Amino acid sequence: MKIIGLHFGHDASITIIIDGKIVVHVLAERHNRVKHSVGLRAAEMDAALSAADLEWREIDCCAVVSTQDLEIMTGLVGDDFAIRPGETKQHPVPSPFMQLLESAGTPLESLLVKGLQKVAELDEERAALPENQRWTKIFPEWQEFRAGRISSIGWLNVFIAHDRWNAGRGMEDIRTDGIDPAMFGNATRLGMHIPVTVSWKGHSVPGYFVDHHVCHAASAYYRSGFENSAIITHDGGDASRNLSGLFCYGQGSRLFTLGPHHLALGGIYRAMGIKLGFGAIGPEGKLMGLSSYGQPRFFDSRFVGNVHDSQKRFGEGPFSAWYRHCLKLAEQAHYDLLHGEASQVLNPISVDMAASTQKLFAEGYLLAAEVLHQGLAESDRGTANLCLTGGAALNCPSNSRLYNESAFRDIYIDPNCDDGGLSVGGALFIFHNLMDHPVDLATAKNNRSPFFGLQWPAGLSEEIFVDAGQRYAVSKPDNMAASAAKDLDENKVLALYEGRSEMGPRALCHRSVLANPTDHGNWARVNGIKGREAWRPFAPVVIEEKMQDWFAGCPTHSPYMLFTARVRSRRLPAITHVDGSSRIQTVSAETGAIYQILREFDALTGIPVLMNTSLNGPGVPIVERPDEAYELFKDSAVDVLYLNGMRIGKN
């Protein structure tokens, strides 16, 4: 069974699974070099199919998904590419939602939304707002689209819903109501998809639109290896329209949608990042880094809850209420109120608003986890397992608080829990939930590897070595790991490029910059090399079996850099945040060359830890191809490039 997952929203991606196993994952931004890029193109589709050794006509089924409100740019793939929603030919799994629409006489077309079209029609003043301007930056074909030269079809934000879901329930209402037993049947399990037909290159493939958050849930749950699990999906979608995330429950091959939680934590976090001057593209990561500099002096438990709690308590949306509250307290405490410019991010008001928002975020998640845990226990489906997914699961300090303080004992988070992972989730949802294939542990383990990027031909690297030989010292060390460890001990900054690229937004050591963590100066030095703000912190990689000697307070197996730990040693100043925390990645032999490099570095220095950051320039995606790594090396102050086993060193 060959299934292709196509995600057309921001962080667009393609995933092909064969008999449940991921064989390739292509994140569009790595190929068109526009961070968070919207839409898919024919070249990316062809590259993914070719990597899986398949033709389009050999695909059995297709999952289609997009970001909330974002239409699907069919015309970007080509004039011969079309998606027809609602068409039911060849589909083995019925869609109760389609049947419901038909019996209600609701045309499917009336539900399809085109959010980018609305932005394109705005006047200049509104188009200049950060939220709108964002699209012109991450959708490279924006001008062409605006001129009406790219065809599209609308995306579906709503699928089957329970009456309770639209009742404006606060978090305590959700707790009190408990979980309707019907949710553990097929009422919503088979209500989160509709049939579509995808035609390209003269051949039609049956497929399904799959709900955005259900794709997030499937991406985490089917890879987790858990026999059953509570699942929380959350991102920056509009909580007042039930688009910010779901409570779900997975059991065996089945994924049950329990209902929306109406959390607005992702939206609050993002809006605060923009207020503090981080811009509309990726403010969340910077806010997370900044939060370690402040104290949560503005935190107030009255703000913990969902969008409906906020309306009931304050008569307004959660961010406006929260922001006004922070400003009021800051004024009363005689803070300098200046914030919002890059030069003001380290002002006391900025760092304390960041720390307070971080605490609000974690407390909101903890409450939601408690409500879900209790609801499942009362439904005789109690579980100690939790899957976290959606872009909000990239928040490492909050994830660690859930690990340390919630009733859940095991937490799994997918490495591409942001929208980049939706193509994985869509494909797995069809294979397991719709087609009823059981989940086996070996397949789930295969699918937990993040290294499913394209394999680049050896010839590309050979060309680089020839060019590099005329400018730099090029060698093939007998023991690459020992050579790299020696370079790091000599305080050189290394770029490490190895094999297939990692999924998700974080560099997991196939496309990384590495430095010695014991030299505090490397903090500013590597920020300088990468063109980042000097205050932004760095993450460490650590040998998994030695993790507990150096870090505490997070899972000992943390392979995707998704948890924050407390640093137990003073010998790692370059990777220790000002509050003594660090966002760690644990490394085992499966990770690749980095494992041996760490072992050799440990043998030399007694320290099984290195500083690790992504191999990219400012504002652009992580490099994908070997020649991109080489270009970055040439143009930057990186001292040495290890590229597929070869060493290229500057003199």
Ligand SMILES: [Fe+2]
């Ligand atoms: Fe999402």
